[in-house]
Amino acid sequence: MNKSHAALRFILTGSLLIAAVLLSLCVGSSGLTLSELFSAIANGPVDVAGRIFWYARLPRTAACVLAGAALAVSGAVIQGVLANKLASPGIIGVNAGSGLAVTICCAVGALSGWVVAGAAFAGALIAVMTVVLAAQKLRASKTVVVLGGVALNSCLSAASEAITVLVPDAGVQAADFRMGGFSSVAHTRLIPAGIMIIAALAVIFTLLNELEVLSLGEDSAQGLGLPARRMRTILLGLAALLAGSAVSFAGLLGFVGLIVPHMARRIMPGGSNRLIPFCAIGGAALVTLCDLLSRTLFSPHEIPAGIPLAFIGGPVFILLLVKSRREESE
Amino acid sequence: MIVLHDLCAGYGSREILHSVNATFENGKVTALIGPNGCGKSTLLKTVVQIIRPMSGQVLIDGKPASELSPIELARRAAYLPQSRPVPEITALRMVLHGRFSHLHYPRRYRSEDYAAAEEALRWAGMEEYAQQSMTSMSGGMRQKIYIAAALAQDAGAVLMDEPTTHLDISHQLLVLDTARRLAEGGRAVILVLHDLSQALRTADSVLLLSKGEVAYCGTPHDVYRSGVLDDVFGVHIEQVLTRSGAHYVCSARGDTRSG
Numbered sequence: 001m002n003k004s005h006a007a008l009r010f011i012l013t014g015s016l017l018i019a020a021v022l023l024s025l026c027v028g029s030s031g032l033t034l035s036e037l038f039s040a041i042a043n044g045p046v047d048v049a050g051r052i053f054w055y056a057r058l059p060r061t062a063a064c065v066l067a068g069a070a071l072a073v074s075g076a077v078i079q080g081v082l083a084n085k086l087a088s089p090g091i092i093g094v095n096a097g098s099g100l101a102v103t104i105c106c107a108v109g110a111l112s113g114w115v116v117a118g119a120a121f122a123g124a125l126i127a128v129m130t131v132v133l134a135a136q137k138l139r140a141s142k143t144v145v146v147l148g149g150v151a152l153n154s155c156l157s158a159a160s161e162a163i164t165v166l167v168p169d170a171g172v173q174a175a176d177f178r179m180g181g182f183s184s185v186a187h188t189r190l191i192p193a194g195i196m197i198i199a200a201l202a203v204i205f206t207l208l209n210e211l212e213v214l215s216l217g218e219d220s221a222q223g224l225g226l227p228a229r230r231m232r233t234i235l236l237g238l239a240a241l242l243a244g245s246a247v248s249f250a251g252l253l254g255f256v257g258l259i260v261p262h263m264a265r266r267i268m269p270g271g272s273n274r275l276i277p278f279c280a281i282g283g284a285a286l287v288t289l290c291d292l293l294s295r296t297l298f299s300p301h302e303i304p305a306g307i308p309l310a311f312i313g314g315p316v317f318i319l320l321l322v323k324s325r326r327e328e329s330e
Numbered sequence: 331m332i333v334l335h336d337l338c339a340g341y342g343s344r345e346i347l348h349s350v351n352a353t354f355e356n357g358k359v360t361a362l363i364g365p366n367g368c369g370k371s372t373l374l375k376t377v378v379q380i381i382r383p384m385s386g387q388v389l390i391d392g393k394p395a396s397e398l399s400p401i402e403l404a405r406r407a408a409y410l411p412q413s414r415p416v417p418e419i420t421a422l423r424m425v426l427h428g429r430f431s432h433l434h435y436p437r438r439y440r441s442e443d444y445a446a447a448e449e450a451l452r453w454a455g456m457e458e459y460a461q462q463s464m465t466s467m468s469g470g471m472r473q474k475i476y477i478a479a480a481l482a483q484d485a486g487a488v489l490m491d492e493p494t495t496h497l498d499i500s501h502q503l504l505v506l507d508t509a510r511r512l513a514e515g516g517r518a519v520i521l522v523l524h525d526l527s528q529a530l531r532t533a534d535s536v537l538l539l540s541k542g543e544v545a546y547c548g549t550p551h552d553v554y555r556s557g558v559l560d561d562v563f564g565v566h567i568e569q570v571l572t573r574s575g576a577h578y579v580c581s582a583r584g585d586t587r588s589g
Contacts, residue, residue, distance in 0.1 A: 002461070083415045206436040213427050217414035222380050224483070225404030225431030269463065271419040 072283025075257025092149025
């Protein structure tokens with residue numbers, strides 16, 4: 001794909017994200033007009049519209065954008081590093097690892113934003129490194145890596161459930177957390193996690209060539225001068241930081257890390273230098289739109305954003321699998 | 331030039347290569363041959379330090395490979411592994427990654443890197459496929475792209491592990507011709523080859539491995555004359571002189587049809 005085609009697709013997806021953000025800021029139980037929105041931005045939380053914008057809509061929309069970008073990029077990085085398109089933070093236990101860490105934090109009453117985000121990162125990192133080291137030790141195939149990740153996912157989710165049953169206070173907003181949602185996003189959790197996400201994205205954007213070289217295979221990468229194992233650990237650590245930070249405030253949004261990289265590869269074929277930024281924009285747009293659906297479909301009731309995401313993501317993913325299967329056989 | 335001194339290497343505690351001594355000279359194509367499991371791939375991986383030697387030394391341009399950083403090593407020796415995932419990138423991006431070792435963090439390919447990659451594609455006769463995805467190419471085309479990347483890497487030595495496997499005969503010959511041209515550019519080229527007659531016909535020098543040890547090292551003619559090939563492979567090899575040079579015919583021992 002030439003540069004102008006790529007630029008056009010970036011512009012279209014970027015426009016979709018801007019539209020999603022504007023809608024997310026304006027639409028809700030109390031709608032804001034564009035003039036109210038701009039007045040709220042200019043004047044601060046001085047009236048009702050200003051307070052709705054600054055205390056409800058802005059944190060929620062920022063959370064959607066940050067979580068979508070973080071989970072989609074995390075998925076693309078994990079898939080690139082493991083050279084496995086089925087790997088994603090939701091499937092190989094990375095989200096479940098951070099979910100367990102967040103549940104433990106809630107159970108022991110450690111509710112500071114930095115503590116929760118840090119614990120979620122640690123949980124994600126332990127999960128991803130467990131899968132990778134076990135795969136390395138056993139020289140496991142790609143399928144076995146995914147199956148091992150699924151098993152780890154189940155164990156970690158079961159541990160979270162057990163804690164929630166034993167310490168009911170740990171399961172506050174349990175449905176929203178298990179499916180992933182933004183109805184209870186608080187500044188205290190969003191700001192530390194947001195800083196970690198922006199920092200991790202900034203570092204990953206400087207390592208796009210390294211990621212692409214690593215996806216050529218460990219031996220090829222080493223032959224080209226990349227210290228492959230060290231770089232793999234760094235990139236998986238950054239992917240865990242992204243996924244863990246997102247889970248700490250958005251819960252277990254499962255599908256983003258799997259379907260967005262798959263969709264992005266079809267829309268924006270080529271290397272990581274296009275794929276990763278495209279995943280960030282596409283993931284942010286998808287999650288923001290799904291959150292919008294989650295609070296407008298059954299208004300005044302609200303469902304977790306993970307539900308429309310799964311309803312859209314599932315069929316889209318199956319469609320992508322069927323299409324790529326057809327193309328392979330042609 | 332690459333020199334191996336008493337090199338022992340393997341996986342875990344299992345030693346595959348036992349005290350290997352060899353020299354790979356610049357400007358020459360060396361064929362690395364031997365039965366399956368004799369340590370050919372292990373030798374290449376040890377040269378580029380993907381596998382660390384158990385003992386002995388690898389010298390690249392007089393410097394111990396173990397003391398070179400991955401970047402310094404890649405600037406001296408390009409390595410094309412036997413198998414690898416096919417990347418979903420264009421041929422130009424693939425060749426551009428040959429320039430990876432010439433950059434430092436944060437790596438952004440410069441205009442001179444693009445120029446070197448385009449030149450390497452032209453050299454390999456693949457410039458018209460620059461924007462084609464690697465996934466839509468045949469095995470032979472991909473192999474030429476990998477070789478172009480090795481050229482763009484601008485290393486003094488190029489190590490290729492079974493570059494002709496799974497290719498049809500015309501692509502095999504093209505790949506071997508490309509390897510020859512790399513050597514003519516002053517590089518030390520090491521090829522792991524399974525086809526004995528192809529190896530004897532293509533190489534300037536042959537290193538024959540058997541059970542992790544050097545069974546013979548010399549020119550193709552010397553190796554053939556020594557009779558060691560027959561013993562190591564358990565076959566009968568015969569030289570046939572034609573107008574285009576010496577050809578080698580292999581047959582099972584006791585099979586008299588070729589004799």
